[in-house]
Amino acid sequence: MLMDICTQKGNISLVACAMKMFFFITLGGTECLLLAMMAYDRYVAICHPLHYTLIMNHKFSMKLATDFCVSTIPAVIGQTCRIFSLPFCGSNRIDHFFCDLPTVLKLACGDTFENEMAVYVVTAVFVTFPFLLILISYVRIISSILRMPLARGRAKAFSTCSSHLTVVVLFYGTASITYLQPKPRQAEDNGKLLSLSYSVLIPTLNPIIYWLRNKDIMLALRKLQSYKLGIKT
Template sequence: MENKLKTEILNITTIVEFVLLGFSDIPNLQWILFGVFLVIYLTILMCNSIIILIIRIDSALQTPMYFFLSNFSFLEICYVTVTIPKMLMDLLTQKGNISFFACAAQMCFVLMFGGSECLLLTVMAYDRYVAICNPLHYTLVMNQKVCIQLVTASWISAVPVVIGQTCQIFSLPFCGSNTINHFFCDIPPVLKLACGDTFVNEIAIYVVAVVFIMVPFLLIVFSYGKIISSVLKLSSAKGRAKAFSTCSSHLMVVVSFYGTATITYLRPKPNQSEGVGKLISLFYTVLIATLNPIIYTLRNKDIMVALRKLLTKLLTGLKYLNLQNLLIGSSCSGNRKKSLLVLFLNNDY
């Protein structure tokens, strides 16, 4: 009995790292998955960076709605950067080793950015509610100071709760296996490795999930209930279509993100396979982040117009540089070169 107790204590104290299994159950597809996830990650970085750049430089997009969208795009970049680079490294090296503290840090940042995304989506719904249901007071209610305060609250509100939650989970004793059947340190698979009773931790997870998932979701549903009611009262079919189009992209993102997050953190203790849980996590951490910038750009006329303007400027700049290089190597006089450049800039060239 004494030897058994010593062995258990030794197992608890010697676990200094975990092993993420990731997609090791399909070894023949490791390189294909590496290529797919690398393309996905670069696409997310590029598309969200373009959205941020367009909103930053286009004066027509200097509105609260696009201010929130640029913050959302930056949040998406942060969110996927916590998980995908590590996943790519594991696929490349065929090893999933992650230290105890790195695992805790990864979980903390995933939960932090996920909670911030829930709150920011709620803020974006509130912005649409004010714009459609109270348009005369929109600029007064959603002034620059209020917008900054709402975004700041979205970013920092989850921080103390998430840090406390992570510390509570990783203060548990871990014994036996250190293998996590997942591609990142998520709460359900990590809790499965803990020794002893985890009931208190599971209750805490439900409480936090309700606060950061269900409450924001209900606020969004309430906002859209008011929006739909106001839109249906509009006499103009064109006005109704325009109002719905400004909200449809946001609504699609809300449904996809909240749906999968709810399944992961608010479902009863599951008997479903770990593979299904892994697939659901892959959907809300990677695939939705890939779809979000596409949804917001393809379904948003203002973004598409700003993107075309940016591309036009870039092409014009390249043509100007090419013309300048040609003129430098030509035998034209200085005045002739200046005239040609002026004609080009006036679109007469």
């Protein structure tokens, strides 16, 4: 995308388009699984705080993250090969800013029903299933928080989940609308805008969202602000 913006050519080969789609789906699926892992991490920290260091140790966390990253590759390779094995005999213009699944499928000739169903299956596995795990984790987290006797403890527990919950709502909301909404009901401009949101905007905002919840960062910002005010006065 950056190369296209700089060169203003807007051309891409079939192989490069397939590679772009492969990496995009792989990284997107991995992010969904990692968000589910983070929800489980919050569940253990709030519901089982005494066992947190025993359950979510460094070795287990690294193994889980690695397994998530590797598990997406075979499914994505199969999905990409299925799509780019279709005949493309019509227009060669992709009405999008990257090689997205629904957009490339529109350029294929013949019956693409099986491929569309395969897209829904992949979406269900790498988007819907992790979302259900996140939902179950937060149901238990909220249930545990509501049983806390002190309001301060409840507020602190909710605060630890706010950043992750914000990212989940933003990412899953836009991605689900894009891939699970029926084609006739999805306008082209809206699809591009939603794709831009979960592929560029939200990943850009992620560090800021988590950064603002970091106590050390906030303390440093307050000190910097106090220092600047002190200089002005």
